[in-house]
Amino acid sequence: MGAPALFSLGPRWLAGAGAWEAAAAELATWPQPIGLVGEAGLLKAFRQPLVAAWLEAGLHLELLARPDGSDCGRAGIATLLSDARGRGLRSLLGFG
Numbered sequence: 001m002g003a004p005a006l007f008s009l010g011p012r013w014l015a016g017a018g019a020w021e022a023a024a025a026e027l028a029t030w031p032q033p034i035g036l037v038g039e040a041g042l043l044k045a046f047r048q049p050l051v052a053a054w055l056e057a058g059l060h061l062e063l064l065a066r067p068d069g070s071d072c073g074r075a076g077i078a079t080l081l082s083d084a085r086g087r088g089l090r091s092l093l094g095f096g
Contacts, residue, residue: 020050024057031090033060037080038095040065046095062087 027034036043036050043065054061064083070076084092 035089
C-alpha cells in the first residue's frame, strides 16, 4: 500500500492509506499515456511509491516536473500543454 494520500478525481475524493491504489483504478479509464504534473520537489518526494502503485496497475505514466514555485498562469499552462503534446500525452493529472 502507498502512503496516506488525498485525491480529488472529479466529484470524488479518495483519502488515506490505499488512496493511490484506488486512484489507479479510476485513472485506468483515462486516455493513456497520462502526464503527472507537479513541482519537482513534490514529485521527487512521492515519485517511488506513487509511480510504483500506478505502474503496477498498468498505467502508462510520465512525470512532468516543473520548477518549484512555477507559474500557474496562462504562460505556464501554455508551456505545459506544449510539452505534453510534444510527448504524445493524452491526459494530464495535476499533483500538488
